Amino acid sequence: MSPALIAALPFLGALLPGLLIRVSRTACATVTGSVTLLALIGLGLHIPAVLRGEVITARFDWLPMLGLNATFFLDGLGLLFAGLILGIGLLIILYARFYLSDRDPMGQFYTYLMLFQGAMVGIVLSDNILLLLVFWELTSLSSFLLIGYWKHLPEGRQGARMALTVTGGGGLAMIAGMLILGQIAGSFDLTVILQHKAEIQASDWYLPALILILLGAFTKSAQFPFHFWLPHAMAAPTPVSAYLHSATMVKAGIFLMARMWPVLAGTPEWFWIVTSAGLFTMVMAAKIAFFKDDLKALLAFSTVSHLGLITMLLGFGTKAAATVAVFHIINHATFKAALFMSAGIVDHEAHTRDIKRLGGLRHLMPITFTIATVAGLSMAGIPPFNGFLSKEMMLEEAAHTAPWVIPALAVIGALFSVAYSFRLVAHTFLGPVRDDYPHKPHDPGFGMWASPALLAVLVVLIGLMPMTFAGWLVDAAAGAVTGDTVHAHIKHWHGLESPALWMSLFAIGGGLVLLGLHAPFDRIWLAFPRPEAKRIFDTVIEAFAALTARVNRRLHSGALGQYLAVATLAILAGGVWAFQTGTHSPGTRSLQEIEPVAAAGWFALMVASFGVALMHRQRLLTLVLIGVIGLIVSVGFAYLSAPDLALTQISVEVATVILMLLSLNFLPKYTPAVSSTARKTRDWIIAGAGGLGVGTLIYALMLRDFAFPTIADYHLANAKALGGGTNVVNVILVDFRGYDTFGEITVLGIAATLIFALTETILRPGPANDRLRNWKSDTPDAGDRHPLMMVVATRMMLPIALLVGIYIFLRGHNVPGGGFIAGLVVAIALVMQYMASGFGWTAARQKIDYHGLIGAGVLIAAATGIGSWFAGRPFMTSNYGYFHIGPLEEFELATAALFDLGVFLTVLGAVMLALSSLTRIAVRAGQTTNIEAFDMQDKLEPGPGAEAEVK
């Protein structure tokens, strides 16, 4: 299975839970698990090849110009991590099936989980660091959804937000670091970057890149001082905690450090930054964990501590230490996931996770006790479990590292680790059975303990036979990290002369003593104030929010006129600046003669334009003048060789004026005089400057020839040959630039749907609706609202208008016309029926839903585009042919006509939906609608529409 497919499978699988949850919860979990299992099998098939040292790759060009390609590779390190992610993911899916209660939306949970899983697998299999960054951000987003899964809990939401802020912020820093790294290496492909160690470490930009990348890794892996988000993320359901904080999310930072280890490690900067962060985190978090009473908080801090341990090992920069780090990644994932799930079981059964309220569970939950004890002893580093092996090796490495403070602190960290592990087991499970549990606990069903039990078995097996069960994987992964062949020798006994033995014994002894003294130490711990990370974080965030609010209040004053004035002046200044700094040549084109008719039209346009400006307070008059302007513009288009534009403009003009008239029915008919003379003068100056700029610009443009060869010639030459039409504008719309048109009709459809939604909002109960229902017209109704002459005339004209519409549609490919214009013409013909015969009468006879028209239009256009795939051509390639049927003349059929049909339907639907929405508002306002053909006084009634609307 291709590595790309392994990464894609969880994303595809994310689509399934939402569907299958309708079948049953078990089906949902089964199918989700099957997808993960499939990916895991696909991964497993590569194991022999990867162990032989091969690297499996898959490559798809995405944006090659930016160096961003979908390239994947699978080596030892990728195998280890992908195996952990998918393997533990599978166990978590099983566990969550039984953990989540009936009230929790399980479909959502699995969808989030699969998204997260896919993002994680994507990180560990990416060969391109830009692609890796994409997946990196996806893990931040999907973990946000997972941590905040219990939306009703404020802790969950806050924890999710904090995790997103910290890890997302680190991700941003990492983007910068990765870009620098890519620039130094000259490629964004990891495999290439990894071969440029010398150049990268010699570069001046090495330190900035290192710090930025480490910021990403440290925030993700919860290293001090970014560790504080992890305990708060424990508000998530336990399956999430077990998954994110044992094997996946927090390991992403570790993975990145391991992945970049060959090129970044080995320098003093790396050693000091990474080692000290890791060491400090390990000791500090272990100490806090010892004092935590919440089982999950204890485990959270222990996770932080163990991540610190791994970070420290990677920081050492030696191959042996990196090998130990890889081994500990495996061990930590196994015992920590088991412990989290056990903690979840305890919480699920006893209804509390507070260690101080627990104890004695050994007798009530023997299975859970066994699992937790095995995993807990492993975490403490007690032989023969797997945690012991890697801890011994860690101490061995620390012992050989200078200065002395490193091994000393490592032992202290190990000591605390023993103490809190024992405390977890002893205070929860040992001791006498209590009678004050919130809920009488007992072992859960097999489904719930199967997953942690399996992990506990692994803990034991790796512990007993490390070379058989983990050695090969450690060799492969460590080989990939260090770029060298590695043969790890994992054994239990290193001899009496080994310092690790004595350090380990000291840690165990000290840990036991510390556990015995827990009660007095706990009192001291509680007596002293501790820095509360959440409060500090909240304060910082609040300060930022306040600052933003202050800036916003200044910039966003709520006065639309100010924004527009500033925007106009800024654009104008930009234009002047461009003009000043650019080079110009004088215009060479000769001016065309002004014909009298053109001058007359221009004069009318001037009068109407200034009329609008001067008399804009009389709104009806303004509309009349707008109509005049639109008319002259369309005549101008016709005069200047643009017949299609003229037809479109004139029909849009009609629709626009009708629309505005309908809105004026409600809006005030006059604009009050509120602007001061100074304000008007200022606005005139701004507007005049803008108009002068635009006018001069287009004048200068028209006097000059094209700076580049125009693409018009191509379209003119090929319209007939390739598109099969002689109306070049229409051929461009439905063929050459069909994709653009498709986008445009989609936008139009969205706009119409938006209008419908806005109407629904207005008609919903609320202040707007109240005002509407009490609305009184400020102008009297016309005496005869539906004049007989008009009704008869529009009815007579409807078939003719429809015929004209069809005619315009059909001829569009060769002569002026087409779907846009036909749609507008038919829409206007229908609107005329509404106007003449009334809303009620027309609505009762209108059988087709306008939403449906829009949808059908977009779908037909899309289907036409897709159809060309079946002919083996790219999307939206049109085809045409000439046909001869019976007595008819030979005629042409083009797939473009079908596309144009989609355009037609969308335009028709959108215009009608917009206008009928306005009418619905009028009906709600109490306007009468007639149900009979003519408007007889005795047949008038508040329309049935009105009643229906009220309901």
Place this chain on the structure above:
Amino acid sequence: MELLVASAVGVMTTVGLYLILRLRAFPVIVGLTMISYACNVFIFASGRVVAGLPPILSKTATGYTDPMPQALVLTAIVISFGMTAVLVMLALGAFFEAGDDRVDLDEEGRE
């Protein structure tokens, strides 16, 4: 001819800009309509204007004007209708919500 087109674009832009700086929704919408006209004519004219040479292929034609800006403007005209309709609906909603069609928020802000 060019002078007429350019001055028409300039005047329509001026009037449009003046109107969108007003304080009521209706003039603002009308102003945007005016700016749409100006923009459409501007883009159309960027293909250079010429009379009597429509881009309809025929054997008798002596030449053709540039069809590309026309195709761009044609969809722009239809889209600007959609935009105007949305704005009208927003203005109506705001009017019913607030009782007037002012576009500025009050000093203390109107929620």
